[in-house]
Amino acid sequence: MQTKNIIEIASCVFKYPQSQRIILDINPFHVRSGGHLFLHGKSGSGKTTFLNILCGITEPLQSNIKILETDFSNLTPSQKDRFRADNYGTIFQQFNLLPYLSVKENIALSCGFSKQKTYHVSDMEEEIERLMSALDLASSLLNKQAMHLSVGEQQRVAVARALIGAPKIIIADEPTSALDSDAKESFMKLLFAQIEAQGSTLLFVSHDKELSSYFETDYDFSKFNKALS
Amino acid sequence: MKTLWLLTSKSITNRRMAFTLSIISIVISVVLLLGIDRITKAAKNHFLNTINQTDLIAAAPEGSLDILLNLIFHMGDPLKEVDYSSYQTISKMDKVAWAVPLSVGDSFKSYDAVSTTNDYFKYYRYASAKVLEFSQGGDFKDFYDVVVGSEVAKKLHLTLHEIIHLSHSSGESAHTHANRDFHICGILKSTGTPNDTSVFFQLKADEAIHLEWQSGHFVDMHISSEQLAKMNIQPKHISGILIGLKNRSNILNIADKLEHFKGENLKAVIPAKALSKLYVLLKNMQEILTLISSIVFVAAIFGMIATMLATLNDRRREIAILRTLGATVKSIFTLFALEAFIIVASGILLGNVLLTLLLILNNLVFYTTVQISYFPDIYELSLLFIMLISAIIVSVIPALKSYKNSLQDGLMVKI
Incomplete structure (x- = not known):
């Protein structure tokens, strides 16, 4: 079976509206389906801006991006919102969850904005419980408000939310930086196990080079971004 | 969603x-x-529902709102008096269907005491031509009969045949006619008009109990209530007259006649017009x-x-x-x-x-x-x-x- 390219970037240029300086000019690259890509780089190298563009929240100055065989660059902002809802699962450094919702509501929220994700989940309760146990989360946490969870628990709930509805692309932005080294290791193992089980493609951004051992492909974002060199 | x-x-x-x-x-x-x-x-x-089907109000010359407020709403400064004979003349005029004399200014506790005749209950209309109805009893039969409004009865827990004492004037200067017993002969149903907060008694009784009032002071003349009733006292002054016409198209004509009334200066108020000012x-x-x-x-x-x-x-x-x-x-x-x-x-x-x-x-x-x-x-x-x-x-x-x-x-x- 030929592996398709999930993300194909021919060009992507960004500058802030008021500024003259181009801060992002990405070298052409692609991510294959099911691939795990590790982007590392110093803070300020434009990693987060790049992710914002890939998610369709930030508009680039010029771009030619194909995602899931869709001409992503030419989508309208609201089409991008829908695209993101349907195809992405996202995990951040911290504060991933709405503090006033329960764990269960936080996980299900992802499906609340996407019919496609909802379609992939036949039984919401069951799927949430399955993901919780796969991610080593006690089922007693289900109805607990997110604000009462430890940081490690919160990050794993964020993974569950990113995974539910089996989105094709998982984007992780420094998801381990708030975790200590033991928690980091178990987090990475759980994340990989679930992503592989689901066959999702992972785009993982971090400044922490140690994590590169988990990945088959590893890019230095500073070299990747022509604007910095 | x-x-x-x-x-x-x-x-x-x-x-x-x-x-x-x-x-x-x-x-x-x-x-x-x-x-x-x-x-x-x-x-x-x-305000708008208080009086209906009264075509004209005649009183001593004052602003039309003053007359309306005083006679109908029992508010404001007292009016100058009108001769009772004027009422008698007006009631006999060709085009006049009915006329009701009113005298305001006395009180019962904090409520208004209005002296009039039984015609008041017969001809007074409010809201959409509603008649005053009695919840108990009926109109004046005896000299010292008094009809009380619904709120007066309710607030003061008054019952039929109960004895009450009216006061001369109102407010702080009021003086109770303690020697004259009035009997409640009727209690009106609630109307949402100033009638609810008024008591009514006969004009002749009004005149009689004021015999003992001279130059604003009470002078005991030692006349029993029975004697007083038999003295056939005729009213001399009233505050105003409510008038209904046989044909409403004559309103302006009659109003003009009243304003050029022989013997006395009168002002004719068209209630509908005064109400629209209000x-x-x-x-x-x-x-x-x-x-x-x-x-x-x-x-x-x-x-x-x-x-x-x-x-x-x-x-x-x-x-x-x-x-x-x-x-x-x-x-x-x-x-x-x-x-x-x-x-x-x-x-x-x-x-x-x-x-x-x-x-x-x-x-x-x-x-x-x-x-x-x-x-x-x-x-x-x-x-x-x-x-x-x-x-x-x-x-x-x-x-x-x-x-x-x-x-x-x-x-x-x-x-």
Whole structure:
């Protein structure tokens, strides 16, 4: 079976509206389906801006991006919102969850904005419980408000939310930086196990080079971004 | 939409302090806006419904509003007196169907005592031509009979045949005619007019009990009530005359005749015209009060928006998370509109409940003849609807600000 390219970037240029300086000019690259890509780089190298563009929240100055065989660059902002809802699962450094919702509501929220994700989940309760146990989360946490969870628990709930509805692309932005080294290791193992089980493609951004051992492909974002060199 | 409802309700619960304060300010403005509308409308109805089918009122020359207020509403400064003979002449005029003499100025406790004849109960009409009815007893039979209004009876727990004592004049200068027993012969049904707060007795009895009043002082003439009744005393002065015509088209003609009345200076007031003057006054007052309460409402809405804007910074992360999960611009605007809707709708609901409770309480504590409606009418409902819509429209302001923040923040809020 030929592996398709999930993300194909021919060009992507960004500058802030008021500024003259181009801060992002990405070298052409692609991510294959099911691939795990590790982007590392110093803070300020434009990693987060790049992710914002890939998610369709930030508009680039010029771009030619194909995602899931869709001409992503030419989508309208609201089409991008829908695209993101349907195809992405996202995990951040911290504060991933709405503090006033329960764990269960936080996980299900992802499906609340996407019919496609909802379609992939036949039984919401069951799927949430399955993901919780796969991610080593006690089922007693289900109805607990997110604000009462430890940081490690919160990050794993964020993974569950990113995974539910089996989105094709998982984007992780420094998801381990708030975790200590033991928690980091178990987090990475759980994340990989679930992503592989689901066959999702992972785009993982971090400044922490140690994590590169988990990945088959590893890019230095500073070299990747022509604007910095 | 289900997701947005869940988010709004939980998010609001999370910010319940600011949320409650916003609702309270809406409740206050709703109570004020509807309360003022309710009360001014009730007052307007009360005034406009008080007298009907009386074509003319004749009294000593004064402003037409003064005459109306004094004779019908028992308010304001006393009028100059009219000769009883004028009443006798007018009642015999060709085109006059009926005439009722009235004398106001005396009192019973804090209520007005009006002396008249049985014709008053026969010809007085209020609202849409309603007749005065008795809940108990009937009109005057004996010399010292008195008919009491519904509120007087209710407030003072008066019953039929009970003895009461009227007072000369009213207010602080009132002096009770303690030696003259009046018997309650009838109690009127409630009408929502000043009749409810009045007692009525016969003109001749009025004249008789004032025999002992000379130059404003009581002089005991040692005449028994029975003797006094038999003295065939004729009234000399009255305050005014209510007149009904055989043909209403003669109103101007008769009014002119009365104003050039032989023997005495009279003023003829057309009640409908005087009431419309009153109506204009009330309408102006209502408009000013409505304007004030509308301003209070606008202030409450801006207060709500200010609160929403103030909590926006705390919600940046929340909105960023939702945007990441795929919440569209439309969803964000809907979230704010829902929040504004919930705040204003609860404010309206609670405001209405509070107003009704206040009005019920008011009715329990201060019995009043003014009938205030407990429920909003079509005008008020449309006002509330406009409130709701305008609140949803102005919720665009914080939504827009929040959306701009989310564009700036991207996926990760760095605060």
